[in-house]
Amino acid sequence: MILIFLFLVNSVFAQDIATVSSQPATQSAESSPSATIQPTQTPLPTPDLLQQKIDQYTKDYHYARDLYSQAYLEYTNKKQVHTQYGTIVTETEKLKATRLAMIARNNMMRTYLLTLRVKLDKYLSQAPTETEKQKIEINKWEAWFEEQNTIVNSLLSPADFTKNAEEFKSKYNQIRKVISTALVQNQVNLSRLIAKQIEPITAEIATNSLKPEGQQLLSEIRVKLDLSEKSLKSAIQITQDNQGSYYTNDLYSDSKGNLIRSKDYLMEIVSNIEGILIRFTNPTQ
Amino acid sequence: MTIEDQTKNTPPVTVNQRAELDIDINQQVDSEPLLNPIKSEQQDFETQPNLPVKPVKKDKKTILLLGLLIFLIILLTLSTLVSTVARSRLPKESSLPDTSPTQPVLPPINNIDLTENWKLKLAPVKSNLKTLQENLIQNEFLPPALDKELGI
Numbered sequence: 001m002i003l004i005f006l007f008l009v010n011s012v013f014a015q016d017i018a019t020v021s022s023q024p025a026t027q028s029a030e031s032s033p034s035a036t037i038q039p040t041q042t043p044l045p046t047p048d049l050l051q052q053k054i055d056q057y058t059k060d061y062h063y064a065r066d067l068y069s070q071a072y073l074e075y076t077n078k079k080q081v082h083t084q085y086g087t088i089v090t091e092t093e094k095l096k097a098t099r100l101a102m103i104a105r106n107n108m109m110r111t112y113l114l115t116l117r118v119k120l121d122k123y124l125s126q127a128p129t130e131t132e133k134q135k136i137e138i139n140k141w142e143a144w145f146e147e148q149n150t151i152v153n154s155l156l157s158p159a160d161f162t163k164n165a166e167e168f169k170s171k172y173n174q175i176r177k178v179i180s181t182a183l184v185q186n187q188v189n190l191s192r193l194i195a196k197q198i199e200p201i202t203a204e205i206a207t208n209s210l211k212p213e214g215q216q217l218l219s220e221i222r223v224k225l226d227l228s229e230k231s232l233k234s235a236i237q238i239t240q241d242n243q244g245s246y247y248t249n250d251l252y253s254d255s256k257g258n259l260i261r262s263k264d265y266l267m268e269i270v271s272n273i274e275g276i277l278i279r280f281t282n283p284t285q
Numbered sequence: 286m287t288i289e290d291q292t293k294n295t296p297p298v299t300v301n302q303r304a305e306l307d308i309d310i311n312q313q314v315d316s317e318p319l320l321n322p323i324k325s326e327q328q329d330f331e332t333q334p335n336l337p338v339k340p341v342k343k344d345k346k347t348i349l350l351l352g353l354l355i356f357l358i359i360l361l362t363l364s365t366l367v368s369t370v371a372r373s374r375l376p377k378e379s380s381l382p383d384t385s386p387t388q389p390v391l392p393p394i395n396n397i398d399l400t401e402n403w404k405l406k407l408a409p410v411k412s413n414l415k416t417l418q419e420n421l422i423q424n425e426f427l428p429p430a431l432d433k434e435l436g437i
Binding site for chain 1 (some may be wrong): 403406407409411412413414416417418420421426427428429431
């Protein structure tokens, strides 16, 4: 009952957010973040509830992203005006718009990281230790963005703003690595779940009176499962090898080839299983 | 008797007789229907057997091209018809869409004579594979682009 009540309250909040999305970003960016985007340390919910949670956080993130776009547009306008007129008034206006855009950006990143962290729960059981490690890393950066909002509010001079922007740029490279690693981990977890689901099926097929061709296909399936796992390990390795370096490329894109290869093996396996079941097994099965 | 003699023997026509004759001739002319000048021209044209008609040059090349064009149209129509028929006979797509060029083609579910038992066992695998594939195509949940700096 409590869960149903919470869900209903959540839905109402989501509707409220949707209705005020047309408000200017400058107003909303200053307001405190909604209750739905706070990190939670509760035990893992059921799959349905977890999916609802993910959907809700994804909506929050999209809303925060829209606010950031509006705030950034306002910032560029004020910057242009100041470049044209160069008065004290226009400079004050520009600094104010910059501050609001920075806060909107921090909120957007925080909601993004929160959503990603909750998404990791979906296939957590496949690699609990590694996935929890990723979640802790993400949580750390969520807190960092929260802290940044306080810092941004204390910035006064244009020099302070410039310094802060430079610091953010260097930090964002580290954040991107954490994000890429988490994304790869999530895909690896899902692939491993599929492989785990396939194993009992192949074991059951093996107990049937298979024709020789069926036996051969079955051994091929085992080889492909190994190859799939090998590709997954390579995908993870790419993210680990470049963690400490000044490697700024997108690690997720670099690992993607291995993830796709693994997925292709899994698809071939399913195809082979169906082939065996149709052609080489006892029809009564 | 020559024409001259006849002329000589003919009594001279009086003024009254002449007038009567004129009236008679006029009446005869009025009673004849007027001929349509256009019609008569057409008749003239039709009756003339060898009018200079501009000869149509049937170039062999043009005929060949025209023939080829007709042949192509027929070929195209036939191929469209055949492909439509073939497509309508194909089984419906499987529940696992395959868009990547390297992916193996899974046999369509409808054609597989699997028992319900095996179908049930394979269903979660297929569902998860579909999710995995969609994630990889849509680049999962990538971070927002922050290339634009908020510098002063």
